Amino acid sequence: MSAAIENPKRDRASEGTGVNMETPHITIHHSKSTPGPLRVHIHTTPFAARLGGNQEFVLDRTDPKNAAVLEDIPDAATHMTVKQALDLRGFRQLILWKAAVVEGIGTMLLVYATDWCTLSPAGYPPPPDPLSASGVFSTASFLGPLVGGVTSAIFIAMYIFCFGAVTGGHLNPLITIATFFTRLTSLPRAILYVSFQLIGASLAGLLIRASYDSRDFKVGGCWLNPAEISISSAFANEFSGSLVILFMAFGVGLDPRQRQIFGPALGPIFVGLAVGTVAFSMAFTRPGYGGAAMNPARCFGAYVGSRFPAWHWIHWVATFAASIFHGIVYYMVPPWGGLAGQHERQLVRDEEK
Template identity: 50%
Template sequence: MVADVTSHAFAGRLGGNQEFILDPKNLDNERALKRIPDASPFLSVRESFNLRGFLEPEAPLPVPSSTSGIYSTPTFLGPLVGGITNIIILTLFIYSLGPVSGGHLNPIITMSTFTARLTTFPRMVLYVTFQTLGAVIAGLLMRSTYGTRDFLVGGCSVDTSLIPTRDIFALEFMADFTLIFLAFGVGLDPRQKGTFGPALGPILVGLVLGVLSFGTAIVRTGYGGASMNPARCTGAYVGSWFPEYAWVVWIGPISASIIHGVVYWAIPPWKA
């Protein structure tokens, strides 16, 4: 006899293209949707802020992870290797953690699924908290590994003598919005189930991050690339030093998530 597989319905599951959701019109799903509102898309305000999710054991916590690289200057080879590594690592992590946490390794994905009404407020808070905590632990481990605070992390370091803060924010916002827009297009769009499905979606999401990591790192002298993961950079800053532009790595993703949420509301992939 084959044992039942443990799987969690989650509208915000990255790479699933809405394959793993519950139909709210099916009365058999009513009880499950009361426990886990974001098992179905287009949450109401009441469902989004249902605080029961903080105590609900069936909304699994994400497994935190953090990737980083050390580049004292943004050269071609460093961003290229980093971009390729991101493609491979992120794809594998999404495949591995998709059934458990929806493949959320990055606060920007979690926040954007919340503004798109695919994730509840409690799940967002828990995910972002543990993503950031995992990154902070990674930053402290990096400090211990190198024996110094003087290290740089790709995507989190900028030479402010060459690039003003307003330009850093503009570059970060554009990269964040592009990441969200493309990740939703290939990993969270129900219309893509027949085209990509849950098998190809994670690869394409990894490809998006890899290309953006490489492209933004070589776009301007003194710029180590867009963060596109506020938790990762926060962890790096805890292990090293908090720069004056540290706020950008959070405000950029939050702003991009809100703007994308408005677009998703105005042009939804679902029939009314």
């Protein structure tokens, strides 16, 4: 016995491609000879910058059958031209707005969780006792980032798993902006994602204020004491930390070559470990400094709930600077061979045969 359930509502972009751009296409097979569980095949909306999938869910730009989808959603495949990346017709795609709304919800939940677990009173901690043999390692300046780094690693990995199938699991303007400069995300999607990421982060900041019952707080990665650390030093640390995260995130979560080694499922775990480790390791070295944020939406939400400092610009300028630098390197040494990855796709076809 076999059964098939298909949703007849498909838009024009999904015809002839096997990809449903509005509602999932579900096919259920069951056989008497194999009394196992039902096998359900769900066609996921393709997106080249889906973090953690190592570009598993992308279309072949050279296949004429995908032309209709790529005309409406050019970032469903890699190697967009500048014209395709800047095409503003994407704002008319309802599916992008839906994904952006979910991205905002995911960012709200992530910002609340990672901000709350590193919450502390607004006052600056005292410097370590110079006579103590353990130095900074027995103080809140070390233990706080340690707890925050471990919990952030778990939260980020789980939230990427949770929202990655719908939005790609960016949950961070740094990732979205970087994928735009590497031509994996179109301009309309990038604008919508960052906008809703900030909306979600703002709601998280207001929830933190309500939960803490005060606006006099600070969170790890989003504070510094100007009397102990200069703005230029904080900017250098923010730029370096953001650059480290980008190379790690792209290397383990967006590199199609890693799909052949680790598969598409381990990327979110590796990305979470990378962010948590970098956040911890850069947070306790300098007294009076909470470390690099590496997620401007996270600090933006914290400041909505507390107060905006005059140096919040470093989180955004460092994000763009690191994204542009990484984009240049990505363009010079892309993970694909040739202009459209024909060599890698031919190797995959040969392996399948």
